Amino acid sequence: MESQRNLMLIALLFVSFLLWQAWQDDKAPQPVATQTTVAQTNDVPSHSNSDVPDADSSMPVQLPATQNLIEVKTDQLDIKIDPVGGDIVYAALVDHKVEIDSNDPFVLLEQNGAFNYISQSGLIGRDGIDSSTHGRAHFSAESELYQLADGQDTLSVPLSYVDANGASYTKVFTFTRGQFDVTVDYKVNNTTSAPLQMQMYGQIKQTVQASESSMMMPTYRGAAFSTQSVRYEKYDFEDIAKSNLNQQTLGGWAAMLQHYFVSAWVPPANDSNTIFSSMSAGGQANIGFRGAVHDIAPGAQQTISAQFFVGPKDQKALSDISETLNLVVDYGFLWWLAIPIYKLLMFFQSIVTNWGVAIILITLSVRGILYPLTKAQYTSMAKMRNLQPKLAELKERFGDDRQKMGQAMMELYKKEKVNPMGGCLPILLQMPIFIALYWVLLESYELRHAPFMLWIDDLSVQDPYYVLPLLMGVSMWLMQKMQPMAPTMDPMQVKMMQWMPVIFTVFFLWFPSGLVLYWLVGNLVAITQQKIIYAGLEKKGLK
Known part of the structure; x- marks a missing residue:
């Protein structure tokens, strides 16, 4: 559950940034x-x-009577x-x-x-x-x-x-x-x-x-x-x-x-x-x-x-x-990452001639590249869960002595070959890719009026029937259910995590449908990867 909580926290920070940016645009003096x-x-x-001659907006063009x-x-x-x-x-x-x-x-x-x-x-x-x-x-x-x-x-x-x-x-x-x-x-x-x-x-x-920019489309x-x-x-x-x-x-x-x-x-x-x-x-x-x-x-x-x-x-x-x-x-501060993503997107589009399918292919590529890290992430999480009883024993033994407790924990991690930060790296890599792709989809004129299939006839604007955001919310809820709640988690945190899929579904209602498609497909791939990885971990005796 730690992975899901971190992922949602980083995504929430990103949405908060968009809210702050929209507020700045709205409150900035004209x-x-x-x-x-x-x-x-x-x-x-x-x-x-x-x-330089001035053509003030209040001065219409004056043409001789014979000229047009x-x-x-x-x-x-x-x-x-x-x-x-x-x-x-x-x-x-x-x-x-x-x-x-x-x-x-x-x-x-x-x-x-x-x-x-x-x-x-x-x-x-x-x-x-x-x-x-x-x-x-x-x-x-x-x-x-x-x-x-x-x-x-x-x-x-x-x-x-x-x-x-x-x-x-x-x-x-x-x-x-x-x-x-x-x-x-x-x-x-x-x-x-x-x-x-x-x-x-x-x-x-x-x-x-006045600017036509909005929170989800900060143009x-x-x-x-x-x-x-x-x-x-x-x-x-x-x-x-x-x-x-x-x-x-x-x-x-x-x-x-x-x-x-x-x-x-x-x-x-x-x-x-x-x-x-x-x-x-x-x-x-x-x-x-x-x-x-x-x-x-x-x-x-x-x-x-x-x-x-x-x-x-x-x-x-x-x-x-x-x-x-x-x-x-x-492409903003992640231009160095957005440029290769854009080129890869253009490459896929040249093959499939459908921007929606190209977005799906680039999602599969990103998830495929990150799969070794994702596997290491879930393996690390499984090992951490299995260490919980031993960590509880250490807490009882050392009480409030944080220094000894920290040293004992490090020795335990070293002995069991567990990296406590192993679950964070894939998330830290995924969020920059998500943000870079967000700007690629936002800035690439090729996606303007680019159809996908069925009711999605423009990937650069929001889903008119909100189907993709709702499916994305369901997929996020499934991902949450697949990961067990930590027994020591604060009840308030549990409630917040339960409401996260709903909150993000609301936010995603106004995202460009191309970006929601990327997030939805990414969730579905992540669910599939989780089932495969969990099956492998079960065979190794890791719950």
Whole structure:
């Protein structure tokens, strides 16, 4: 019974951690919108965040009467571009639906009166064409609709602009079949007699909203960034409201996260960039980058580029863009354990093509690997139970002399070859694996809308009929009944242990069904292993 009590204690601590985390999210003060600026860097001219045009949530897009949004359709994306500034103001993911039984695509970027989530980019600096004081460049396009045709691998969308001095600018969006990243190129043709100096910026703006996180689904919505010294760090809306980022780095990226999805600006890895953030007066959080300063000689042409990603947290696709961008799939402090679990899960899925079956296979694998330790655990427990009469004799002999009692117990354990801690190691190994798998199931976008069988059509959400949690509770109750109660156990502890299956059944009602499936199968395997091990111990004369 000691093993079961320890297991439930550790699981209870884990659930308590989730409760504390949910309480923190609920009680944390909401961001207060403030108008602030970013400090200057040493190697760039006096271009601060005030140079970056502000698109406050209270200011709708203003288009000339003859201009409409430019729509781009690929096999993965449905994008709308505002010709004023060339900003991406709408992005829908074609193959990712809002609901499992819906034909409507999941919309990640959008702009309306109540909520804005857009991606901006432009050229700022001494000769930049985008400014918070002088307005944005008004681009023109040959068409209002661009579509990736069958058999076409890439699609380019050029937007043209000529400034008052005659210099021409072409902002080109390049889309690739099967990909969610967009290459944004500024092709500058300096037809003037004077040199031009400018730098590119890219930023993501989002109206601050309350978190949709819950106790069992502690998802993160907010900003994140990467620099040379910080591979990955979250910077939530409260952080943005308190202090503006001003991180100068080689390469780096800036992103907004939303559970299974991410939007990110990734400037060139070899350029000196500045990662910045700000909070507008209208309650809109911004995070982005300012790129290196470029000097373009008279009569010269130059291309200034960056990449923008808008899509699911596909680790391979993100790694192809930046070696650290895949870290937005946040597995927490057990990332080193979660990564091999994720790879093993993907391997099983590639064979069985069913995520539920893959979860069952990974459960069997984990239990199989831990079987030698589990056997040692139950053997140690059986030996400890058989030593109870001798331990009782020692207690009567030495009474309250703890020192002599301890020495006698150690001698007895050594003589009988019993390790009193032998029952703890498998439990200590199982809980990190459980927590790591919890984060894998929580963060892996592949499980979103992934069906299992029968009524389970989405392993990333709770069981709609609560069948799996109830079965899990029954299996936990069976495990409890299979292990004898220690005669010396306090009656209050006995009652608590009897109620544990009920308590955990209630907690598991809101767990993702994929995780409950893992726990249920793990319990069933554990029950089978217990019966096999107990039968072997009985043959050896150990009860």
